[in-house]
Amino acid sequence: MTLQPQAAFRALSDPTRRTILTLLDDQPMTIAQVSDRFDMTRAAVKKHLTILKEGDLIRVEPRGRERINSLNPEGMRPVRDWLSHFDRFWDDKLDALKRTIETGEADND
Amino acid sequence: MTLQPQAAFRALSDPTRRTILTLLDDQPMTIAQVSDRFDMTRAAVKKHLTILKEGDLIRVEPRGRERINSLNPEGMRPVRDWLSHFDRFWDDKLDALKRTIETGEADND
DNA sequence: TTGACGTGATACCTTTTGGTGCCATATATA
């Protein structure tokens, strides 16, 4: 079902990148704007944004000579889905739903 | 409020460690038992287990000369909580609930 | 056209990470 969550998990493992996500949650920003919020070079921030893009956690749209980085909340779904595997509560809910539907549809895990 | 999720995020960033969590979800295992499931040395697996423990994702209980490692699903709560910050759907639900509680009125939508 | 600006890309450095091998220590067992 869920795609390889490795890229997203990797992207989330760094505190700077998680902070960037909270910034982009407020508003889309150019690379320079994001860089202004950190005590590191623009090149370093650019690397973090690249890794966030690889994890599909942000969208990047060129606008003239700028690149607008925005949050992609959907990209966190693979991570949430993977975690849900260990959440007994939701597992039970899904099992109940499965029994309710009882259509015998394919369900691979 | 949620604790620092860094240790948990870091623990989850490695695919071997995520696989270990799925193994321990089935049943508690000794270090040697976990090691048997991987093509790497026991020392390497031990390191992974240490990092998982630091992230509070597993419990470790000495039993004689063995150490029983078991899953700690509660340890994933800081991660889930952090992720929920970006989940507009649940944010809206919680906001609605908050309004309902504060006003003491029914919330029909 | 000429710069200034925003970004892409590369080389390079240091620290962390994931892995190995080896040996010490504690516990179970013949």
Place this chain on the structure above:
DNA sequence: TATATATGGCACCAAAAGGTATCACGTCAA
């Protein structure tokens, strides 16, 4: 006691990660 077993801990290594400096390139503006 003697010995095998299960683990802890350390030194060590290669690769990855996070960071810097630097230069090239496309775009906007005077």
